Amino acid sequence: GQNIDQPTEMTATEGAIVQINCTYQTSGFNGLFWYQQHAGEAPTFLSYNVLDGLEEKGRFSSFLSRSKGYSYLLLKELQMKDSASYLCAVMDSNYQLIWGAGTKLIIKP
Amino acid sequence: ETGVTQTPRHLVMGMTNKKSLKCEQHLGHNAMYWYKQSAKKPLELMFVYSLEERVENNSVPSRFSPECPNSSHLFLHLHTLQPEDSALYLCASSQEGGQPEKLFFGSGTQLSVL
Numbered sequence: 233g234q235n236i237d238q239p240t241e242m243t244a245t246e247g248a249i250v251q252i253n254c255t256y257q258t259s260g261f262n263g264l265f266w267y268q269q270h271a272g273e274a275p276t277f278l279s280y281n282v283l284d285g286l287e288e289k290g291r292f293s294s295f296l297s298r299s300k301g302y303s304y305l306l307l308k309e310l311q312m313k314d315s316a317s318y319l320c321a322v323m324d325s326n327y328q329l330i331w332g333a334g335t336k337l338i339i340k341p
Numbered sequence: 342e343t344g345v346t347q348t349p350r351h352l353v354m355g356m357t358n359k360k361s362l363k364c365e366q367h368l369g370h371n372a373m374y375w376y377k378q379s380a381k382k383p384l385e386l387m388f389v390y391s392l393e394e395r396v397e398n399n400s401v402p403s404r405f406s407p408e409c410p411n412s413s414h415l416f417l418h419l420h421t422l423q424p425e426d427s428a429l430y431l432c433a434s435s436q437e438g439g440q441p442e443k444l445f446f447g448s449g450t451q452l453s454v455l
Contacts, residue, residue: 236383240381263441265441265443267444272448273448274345274431274445274446274447274448274449275431275444275446276446277443277444277445280441280443282441319384321384323442327442328386329386329444330383331383331384332383333381333382333383334381334383
């Protein structure tokens, strides 16, 4: 079967750096997405990786290793507003999105 | 005005009620989706519409009935629901063929079935 694994919950300190990991086993691969979802709000697109390597976008970066079935989302200079759930999703060979259960990130002052 | 609007935000219904969820997208997209989000579980795709034609129904019980009258509007009609149907129901839209094909979500309807 197809599976996406990511930690259920993480805690980090304001101003610090946090890395949220995502591992996947899917039938084929057509890209990996990260979405951010604040409590009670809509998930919003953060990043997309289809080739190996690091994509940087301001304080957020996303890394992909297709051979290892692994990605991470790196958040730098954490702010309180970064407290949210982070959803990892992989597009399989049929262009279907397979979702992880999400990682709830708690930022403490 | 947000890109994808869902109403109502909250809904409490009994198992014998009939209600409808509404979604409207203002992004000019050609695909719309219903997802179910339960606590600590992955998003579950329920229905997909592409150019107003239903292209996917992931074995969803018949007590959920979608309707897509045009490319901007999507409904989810609910009847004789069960308590386990309590969840956040998210609508999303996308532009098929987009690179990447990003989903734009509404804020969802939090449904409680008593």
